[in-house]
Amino acid sequence: MKDNTTTLRTCPLCGAQYGDVPALSRKYPNTHICPECGIREALESIGVPADEQEKIIETIHKSKG
Numbered sequence: 759m760k761d762n763t764t765t766l767r768t769c770p771l772c773g774a775q776y777g778d779v780p781a782l783s784r785k786y787p788n789t790h791i792c793p794e795c796g797i798r799e800a801l802e803s804i805g806v807p808a809d810e811q812e813k814i815i816e817t818i819h820k821s822k823g
């Protein structure tokens with residue numbers, strides 16, 4: 759039997775519910791966050807300002823269709 763139910767997780771950082779593979783937070787050990795927050799943390803860690811982070815995330819959303 760294959761379990762087809764999608765487990766929705768709630769991101770502790772932004773509160774969003776997501777069914778994708780979680781990202782592991784760099785800031786908070788052993789904390790799973792949504793893929794978007796994972797991208798934000800990664801960008802932040804390389805010095806990308808918040809408004810640029812949003813633009814990049816927007817671009818990723820568009821490319822997903």
Ligand SMILES: [Zn+2]
Nearest residue numbers: 769772792795
């Ligand atoms: Zn999040």
